[in-house]
Amino acid sequence: MAARPPHRPCWWARTAPNTSSCPPPAACARYARTPAPTTLAARAGEKSSNDLEARHVQARHRNRRRSVRRQRSCANATARAYRTRRSTGPHSRRRWHGIHRIGRSADTRHAHRAGALGRARSRHGRGRDRARSHAGQPPRPDHVGGGASAMTRSARRRGGFSLIELMITVAILAIIVAIAWPTYTEQIRKSRRVEAQRALLELAHHLEREFSRSGSYANATLPFDRVPFDIPGPYYTIAFVGELQADSWTLVAQPVGVMRDDPCGSFYVTHTGRRAQGDAPSNPLDPECWSN
Structure with missing residues (x-):
């Protein structure tokens, strides 16, 4: 050969x-296919160019590893701060509910998930950040620090009300109370008036039964003298007006306690079935005070 x-x-x-x-x-x-260099100078130049390219490759890998470590450390630091604030802050679950769990709590798991999500987003967004840096633009804020932006938004949502929101809420509650309170108190007064009128009619039936049995009202007695009769502070006291006659009677329910200033005043019922209110049994019937 x-x-x-x-x-x-x-x-x-x-x-x-x-x-x-x-x-x-x-x-x-x-x-x-690749001819060998013929001189020592050519060989030295080839070796130097190969070494320079290798150093550039090593530098790129080293910078990439440093960037990844920096992003992970930022994400971990933010997650630790978030866990500390959620476990010991004024709105923490342990402070309000006294829950001391062994191991990782729900907030810790949430922080870990947020950190992993941030790292995944930073990995996916690294190419876009590199393109923005080549174009002379700063990287996007949500790709800096891993999951910092996601956890910041979550903490902002759970942070509570601002001062302006609290003042607006208080103003709305004040308007609602100012409108609803008079209606509520008037309904309470109406229910107490109805209770007193019902007691007067019940006592009137009791007196009529006594008259049917004995033929006179003179020996009749009242089974109760206040409304309501089963609590220490009554709203009305019931008594006879004047002396009890053998053939006639007049009952009055006078407001006391919280009903002392009621505009309807006292309620009257006579043996003839006449009803009245105010300061005398001869007053005309007011439909606003008496319920049908």
């Missing part, structure tokens, strides 16, 4: 220069 030209030696000739023969051409096919 003929020897290869000296300006394109095969790998066997470069390894053993004293050998005059080479392996078959198939073994040196991949070296035949």
Whole structure:
């Protein structure tokens, strides 16, 4: 077999220069496509360019690893601060409910999930940030620090009311109370009036039963004298007006206590069935005070 030209030696000739023969051409096919440098200066230049490219590659990998570590450390620090604030702050679950759990709480798991979400978003958004940096624009805020923005929004949502929101709520409550309170008190007064009128009619039936049995009202007594009769502070006291006659009577329910200033005043019922209110039994009936 003929020897290869000296300006394109095969790998066997470069390894053993004293050998005059080479392996078959198939073994040196991949070296035949790239001619070897002919001078030491060319070899040195090739080596220096390869070393420079290798250093650039190493620098890019090193900067990428540093960026990843920095983003992860920021996300972890934010998650730790969030967990500390949620576990010991004024709105924490432990402070309000006294829950001391062993192991990871729900807030801790939430912080871990938020940190993982932030890291995933930072990985997906790294290419966009690199493109923005090449274009001379700063990176997007939601890709800086991993899950910081997600946890900040969550903490802002759980932070409570602002002063303006609290003042608006208080103003709305004051308007509602100012409108509803008079109506509420009037309904309470009406219910107490109805209770007193019902007691007067019940006592009137009791007196009529006594008259049917004995033929006179003179010996009749009242089974109760206040409304309501089963609590210490009554709203009305019931009594006879004047002396009890054998053939006539008049009952009066006078407001006391919280009903002392009621505009309807006292309620009257006579043996003839006449009803009245105010300061005398001869007053005309007011439909606003008496219920049908």
